Every structure is written in structure tokens, then in C-alpha cells.
Amino acid sequence: MSFPYVHELETRTLLSEYQGKKDARTLKSWRDEGGYQRVRKAIDMSPDTITDVVKESGLRGRGGAGFPTGLKWSFMPKEDGKPHYLCCNADESEPGAFKDREIIRWTPHLLIEGCLIGARAIGAEHVYIYVRGEFFEDTQHLNKAVVEAYEAGFVGSNIMGSTWSCDITIHTGAGAYIAGEETGLMNSLMGNRAEPWAKPPFPAQAGAFGMPTTVNNVETLSTVPGIIEHGSEWYRQWGSEKSPGTKLWSCSGHLVRPGNYEIALGVPLRDIIFDVCGGTPSGKPVKAVIPGGSSTAFLSAAELDCATTYEGMQEVGSSLGTASPIVMDEDTDIVRAMRRIAQFYAHESCGQCVQCREGTSWIVRILQKIESGDGRLRDIDTLYDLCEQMTGRTICVLADSVVFPLKSSLDKFRAEYEAKMTSDKVAVG
Amino acid sequence: MSREIHPAVVGAQPFQTAERGQFDGPIFKTKEGRLRLEMALTRYPDKRAALLPILHFVQEKKGWIETSDMEEVAEALEVTPAYVHSIVSFYTMYNQHPVGKHLIQVCTNISCHLNKGDEVLECFLEETDTRQGEISSDGEFTVIEAECLGACGFATVVQVNDRYLEGVTPENVSNILDELRAGSHKR
Ligand SMILES: Cc1cc2nc3c(=O)[nH]c(=O)nc-3n(C[C@H](O)[C@H](O)[C@H](O)COP(=O)(O)O)c2cc1C
Ligand code: SF4
Ligand code: FES
Numbered sequence: 001m002s003f004p005y006v007h008e009l010e011t012r013t014l015l016s017e018y019q020g021k022k023d024a025r026t027l028k029s030w031r032d033e034g035g036y037q038r039v040r041k042a043i044d045m046s047p048d049t050i051t052d053v054v055k056e057s058g059l060r061g062r063g064g065a066g067f068p069t070g071l072k073w074s075f076m077p078k079e080d081g082k083p084h085y086l087c088c089n090a091d092e093s094e095p096g097a098f099k100d101r102e103i104i105r106w107t108p109h110l111l112i113e114g115c116l117i118g119a120r121a122i123g124a125e126h127v128y129i130y131v132r133g134e135f136f137e138d139t140q141h142l143n144k145a146v147v148e149a150y151e152a153g154f155v156g157s158n159i160m161g162s163t164w165s166c167d168i169t170i171h172t173g174a175g176a177y178i179a180g181e182e183t184g185l186m187n188s189l190m191g192n193r194a195e196p197w198a199k200p201p202f203p204a205q206a207g208a209f210g211m212p213t214t215v216n217n218v219e220t221l222s223t224v225p226g227i228i229e230h231g232s233e234w235y236r237q238w239g240s241e242k243s244p245g246t247k248l249w250s251c252s253g254h255l256v257r258p259g260n261y262e263i264a265l266g267v268p269l270r271d272i273i274f275d276v277c278g279g280t281p282s283g284k285p286v287k288a289v290i291p292g293g294s295s296t297a298f299l300s301a302a303e304l305d306c307a308t309t310y311e312g313m314q315e316v317g318s319s320l321g322t323a324s325p326i327v328m329d330e331d332t333d334i335v336r337a338m339r340r341i342a343q344f345y346a347h348e349s350c351g352q353c354v355q356c357r358e359g360t361s362w363i364v365r366i367l368q369k370i371e372s373g374d375g376r377l378r379d380i381d382t383l384y385d386l387c388e389q390m391t392g393r394t395i396c397v398l399a400d401s402v403v404f405p406l407k408s409s410l411d412k413f414r415a416e417y418e419a420k421m422t423s424d425k426v427a428v429g
Numbered sequence: 430m431s432r433e434i435h436p437a438v439v440g441a442q443p444f445q446t447a448e449r450g451q452f453d454g455p456i457f458k459t460k461e462g463r464l465r466l467e468m469a470l471t472r473y474p475d476k477r478a479a480l481l482p483i484l485h486f487v488q489e490k491k492g493w494i495e496t497s498d499m500e501e502v503a504e505a506l507e508v509t510p511a512y513v514h515s516i517v518s519f520y521t522m523y524n525q526h527p528v529g530k531h532l533i534q535v536c537t538n539i540s541c542h543l544n545k546g547d548e549v550l551e552c553f554l555e556e557t558d559t560r561q562g563e564i565s566s567d568g569e570f571t572v573i574e575a576e577c578l579g580a581c582g583f584a585t586v587v588q589v590n591d592r593y594l595e596g597v598t599p600e601n602v603s604n605i606l607d608e609l610r611a612g613s614h615k616r
Binding site: 083092093094095096097098100101131132133134135136137139140142143146147150155167168169170171172173174175176177188189190191192193194209250251252253254258259260290294324326328332337340341344347348 | 435436437438440441443444445472473474475477478479480481482484485506508515516519520521522523537538539540542543544576577578579580581582583584588591592593
């Protein structure tokens with residue numbers, strides 16, 4: 001929906017220039033536009049130089065955690081004689097996020113270029129692109145592109161006539177949010193249940209098939225070709241010192257123009273919601289926004305002037321996450337919305353950790369009770385208590401992921417919870 | 430035909446298709462089944478990693494995965510049937526029971542929830558006269574609630590077998606069902 005409409009705040013340079021243009025999917029058009037020359041350039045660079053350029057660019061991982069990409073690559077051992085792997089995380093399933101799908105379906109060759117350059121940097125001989133199983137149609141575009149790239153000699157042995165070889169395999173998941181967590185992803189790739197493992201071992205030590213592995217998000221890797229082509233200074237023309245570059249914003253919820261927009265980091269969140277996306281369809285004021293996908297903390301309407309950078313979001317007690325604002329207008333029932341979000345985490349918990357397995361389902365039960373008008377004030381204390389028990393005590397951060405929205409909704413919208421308790425029968429709306 | 434599938438993408442074929450029941454009997458005794466398995470095995474350093482791709486293949490051909498399939502897959506990949514079962518039950522996309530010709534999955538997660546996702550689900554259930562997971566009496570439909578389908582800006586999102594419908598409203602539902610019945614929604 002972001003195209004053909006283009007807003008002046010959009011910077012459609014790095015990621016979204018070709019979105020909405022079907023031709024760009026074919027190898028021929030992609031090469032006409034200069035595609036794969038960046039891979040050529042990367043083959044002529046040493047792996048360390050590639051890593052350094054990405055380090056200097058300040059690119060941070062777009063899968064949610066925002067870890068500096070160049071730094072992550074530098075953790076990979078050198079000349080250890082073992083096979084190395086790159087896993088491209090295309091399992092996109094964070095509620096609110098739908099940016100990776102857009103990259104895959106419009107610019108599959110951009111992603112392949114990014115995978116190859118990343119693989120070169122970390123010495124990987126094989127890239128596994130783990131795509132969520134539901135993305136059937138989008139995967140077909142990617143499949144076609146990979147086969148074309150193999151046939152043109154851009155993937156496989158002796159890429160572009162060089163001595164460098166690297167394979168790419170598309171691997172589709174089968175429906176599990178937790179397969180998006182990096183160790184869960186690698187377990188799933190290996191034919192196991194997508195259960196995360198406790199680190200160490202870190203992926204760079206012993207990841208997929210026990211070998212040094214790096215896991216990177218689709219958007220992260222798709223940003224790399226531009227950086228290699230134009231350099232780190234060019235990339236830093238956008239964003240802030242700590243959050244350079246542009247980012248795809250997946251905007252959803254109560255919006256006139258929901259969709260994906262590539263925007264330089266740092267503009268006020270308010271501008272994205274009201275200018276780019278046109279505010280709420282009802283014309284009513286915004287009540288709340290979850291800025292970074294459903295596992296980030298709620299913002300109230302008063303907090304929307306925050307800057308859309310990693311640090312700006314932190315200042316208001318939330319996080320950039322996957323840059324996926326979910327907008328709720330004045331008529332939204334926050335308790336009901338929170339219950340729906342909690343249900344997701346209860347459904348997706350892999351069940352290894354007691355705090356997460358039991359905690360998520362208790363949260364759902366208590367929220368259902370409050371929603372139906374049977375809540376007591378002490379239930380709010382119980383919810384806070386659960387938040388406490390579920391923070392920082394589990395193998396992965398799925399448990400924390402439900403705490404962020406829950407705790408912030410209790411802090412900022414407590415009155416809504418209480419309103420359901422004072423009257424006898426509150427209409428569920 | 431498998432022969433035309435490049436090994437790099439063999440594990441990434443659509444596995445919830447409308448064409449079902451093409452397979453009776455042992456999967457890996459057929460030429461296509463054996464070829465798919467062999468191709469998948471070339472892509473991983475480890476046999477077990479072919480498990481998901483192979484289960485996809487079974488479901489692509491049969492529409493669901495039954496105990497005898499799990500036993501066959503277990504034998505082919507040298508794991509126990511119980512292990513294969515633990516995999517099939519872990520991932521939501523593997524159907525452990527037969528489903529209607531059109532498997533309709535309605536997202537009711539937060540962004541769709543804010544855009545009438547729950548009503549869309551209710552409409553599908555009502556119009557097909559089923560409860561979640563059941564097959565409609567004409568064998569055409571199974572409707573279930575889905576978690577976020579990763580297309581939240583285009584709410585409400587509905588997945589029908591291997592394709593997405595975007596921007597579905599309660600008012601659209603009966604049209605969609607008519608088209609599916611008439612086969613005009615087929616890929
Ligand atoms: C529960 C959970 C789900 C996740 N899902 C995804 C996902 O769908 N896609 C993704 O790229 N990262 C996801 N992540 C983050 C990954 O663990 C990992 O940090 C990321 O893929 C690293 O790539 P990046 O450094 O390029 O961001 C998830 C993390 C958690 C804890
Ligand atoms: S926190 Fe939850 S999802 Fe993560 S490993 Fe533990 S039980 Fe599984
Ligand atoms: S919430 Fe429905 S597709 Fe994401």
C-alpha cells in the first residue's frame with residue numbers, strides 16, 4: 001500500500017526503491033540496474049575489509065535486537081578450518097511486522113546479494129535462508145531468483161569466475177514463531193523442534209550443525225549491498241550517530257494508509273503515524289501505539305514525539321524492535337487488545353521454561369477474567385508479580401516479550417483495567 | 430515434476446495445495462518421492478535436517494500427515510517415529526488430521542483484531558457451518574484461527590491453502606466462499 005503513493009518523508013533509496021515494480025524481480029532487470037556488481041566488488045575485497053566497512057557504517061541488526069552487524073560478523077573465527085554458515089532469518093512472525101516479506105517478494109535479488117556479501121565476510125560456504133512456511137507465494141519469487149542466480153554463475157562454485165564458492169539453500173519453516181529466535185531457528189534448520197538453547201555456546205562458536213554460524217535478518221542483509229556500493233559515510237547521511245541509516249517501517253492497526261515505508265531513522269514517531277500514514281480512519285485521537293512490534297512496550301498518546309531511533313525509543317521506555325508501530329484509536333479496549341497479544345505468546349511458548357510456559361497462560365487467564373468483568377484489584381498485583389517472575393529468567397526472551405507490553409499497559413492504562421472491575425457488567429467492546 | 434526443481438529450492442515448495450490425494454501407499458517407493466529425498470539430502474551436512482523438507486513433501490502430496498507417513502519418514506531419515514511425531518505436532522502447519530479442500534486460516538492477531546479479524550473469523554465459521562478445524566459437510570472447507578500471518582498492514586489477512594487474501598472484511602466472506610467453491614479462486 002506504500003506504493004505508488006510516496007510521502008516526502010520516505011527515503012526510497014536502499015530497500016524500497018523497487019518495491020511495487022515487478023520487473024525488478026528478474027535477474028535481467030536487476031543486472032540492468034547494476035545488481036550483482038556489489039557482489040563483484042565484495043569478491044575483490046578481503047572479508048575483513050567488508051566487515052570493517054559494515055562496522056563503520058554502524059548498521060544495526062533489523063531482526064529486533066539491534067545488535068551491530070559488523071561487530072557480530074567479527075565474532076566469527078578465522079581460518080579455523082571448519083565450515084561456516086550464514087542463516088538468513090526470514091521467519092518474520094512478530095505481530096505487527098511485515099517488512100521482510102515485502103523485500104522477499106519485490107527484490108529477491110537484493111536479498112541474495114546481501115546473503116552473498118555477508119557469507120563472504122564471515123567465510124561461510126553455505127547460506128540457509130529460513131523463510132516462514134506461510135509465505136508460499138513470496139517464497140516462489142525467491143526460489144526463482146535463486147535458481148536464476150545459480151544459472152548465471154552468481155551462486156555456487158567459482159562465483160563470477162573467481163576462486164570463491166558459496167551455496168544458497170531456501171529452507172521453509174512449518175509454523176512456529178519461536179523458530180525466529182536465532183538458536184530456535186538453527187535447531188529448526190537441523191530438523192529439530194524449534195527450541196531455543198541457552199547460550200553459550202554462542203552461534204559464532206557452535207551454531208548450525210555445530211559449526212560457527214551467524215544469523216542475520218532479511219532487512220539487515222538487504223541493506224549491506226548499498227553500503228558496500230556507496231561506502232559507510234554515504235550510509236551515515238541518514239539517522240543518528242547510534243542509529244544510522246534508513247529503516248522499513250511496517251505500520252498497521254488503525255491507520256488511513258497502513259503499509260511499509262522506508263524512512264531515515266530519527267523522525268518523530270508522530271510524523272510517521274499522522275503524516276505518512278494519515279492518522280486514524282475514524283478521525284478519532286490515537287490512544288496508544290506499540291512502536292516496535294507486539295513485544296515492545298506501549299506508548300501513550302503523549303509520548304509520540306519520541307525520535308524513531310534505538311536510543312529515542314529507549315528514552316520513552318520502549319524499543320525500536322522491528323519498527324512496526326501498531327496504532328490504536330480512542331475506541332480501543334486496551335485490556336482486550338492486551339489479552340489478544342498475551343494469547344499469542346502463550347500459544348507460541350515452546351514450553352521449555354516454567355516461567356514462560358506457565359506465566360504466559362496465567363496472564364491470559366487473568367486478563368480474560370478481567371475482560372469479562374470478574375476481575376479483582378489484586379489481579380493487577382498478580383500480573384505485576386508475574387511480570388517480575390518472567391523477566392530475565394528464561395532461556396530466550398519470549399517471556400520478556402510479553403512482559404514489555406503487559407507491564408507498560410498496566411502502568412499507562414491502569415484506569416482501563418480498574419474500570420472493568422468497579423462496575424458489575426461492563427460491555428466488552 | 431520434481432525433476433525440474435532445483436536442489437537449492439527443493440525444500441521450499443508450497444505444501445498446502447488444493448490438489449490432494451495424489452499419493453496412495455509408500456511415499457519413498459515412488460520415483461518422485463525418492464528423488465525429492467535425495468535432492469534434499471544434498472543440501473545439508475546432516476540427514477536429519479531433511480526432515481522438514483520431507484514432511485512438506487508428504488503434506489504437499491496428501492494434504493495431511495498420518496502415522497504411517499511418520500513411520501516411513503522416520504525410517505528414511507534414521508530417526509524414531511516418536512521423534513517425527515514430536516516434530517509434526519510442534520509445528521502448526523502440519524495437519525495431523527484431514528482438512529477440507531480449502532484450508533482457511535483467519536488471522537485474529539493484534540493488527541487484524543483491530544480491523545475486525547474476529548468478526549471475519551466468525552463469518553467464515555458461520556457461512557461454512559463449521560466449528561474450528563472441522564470439515565464442512567460438502568468437504569470444501571476447514572476454517573481455523575491463525576496467529577499473525579506477517580502481512581499486518583493489509584488486515585484482515587486470510588490464508589487459503591497456499592495463498593494470501595488481504596484486506597478481507599466480514600462483508601467479503603460469502604463472495605470469497607462462492608469463488609472458492611466455483612474454483613475461480615484457484616491458482
Ligand atoms: C521470540 C523471538 C522471535 C524472533 N523472531 C525473529 C524473526 O522472525 N525474524 C528475525 O529476523 N529475528 C527474530 N528474532 C531475533 C533473532 O533472534 C536474531 O536476533 C536476529 O535474527 C538477528 O539478526 P540481526 O542481527 O540481523 O537483527 C526473534 C527473537 C526472539 C526472541
Ligand atoms: S522463554 Fe519461552 S519460548 Fe523461550 S525457550 Fe523458554 S519456554 Fe521456550
Ligand atoms: S496481525 Fe494479522 S497478519 Fe499480522
